[in-house]
Amino acid sequence: MTSYADLIAQKKLLDEQIAIARKAESQQALNTVLQLVEEFGFTAQQVFPWNPKAQKNKVAAKYRDPSTGATWTGRGKAPQWIAGKDREQFVIA
Numbered sequence: 807m808t809s810y811a812d813l814i815a816q817k818k819l820l821d822e823q824i825a826i827a828r829k830a831e832s833q834q835a836l837n838t839v840l841q842l843v844e845e846f847g848f849t850a851q852q853v854f855p856w857n858p859k860a861q862k863n864k865v866a867a868k869y870r871d872p873s874t875g876a877t878w879t880g881r882g883k884a885p886q887w888i889a890g891k892d893r894e895q896f897v898i899a
């Protein structure tokens with residue numbers, strides 16, 4: 807039976823070998839990608855597509871406090887500066 811210390815030593819050796827293999831294979835993969843990008847003239851947008859519409863859209867403010875400039879979208883709990891007041895006077899045109 808293998809001792810705990812021997813197993814830890816084997817694990818350390820394997821972790822080092824894994825790190826070396828990962829670095830070599832990742833470099834090889836990167837070289838392949840770079841070669842394909844150069845060969846076919848891919849753009850960054852083609853390789854890494856980004857769709858700004860997929861981003862979560864912020865809700866525009868509907869109300870503004872004229873004295874402080876603070877705004878509120880009208881969603882959630884009303885802030886103190888508008889709570890209990892006629893909201894028409896705070897509507898952003």
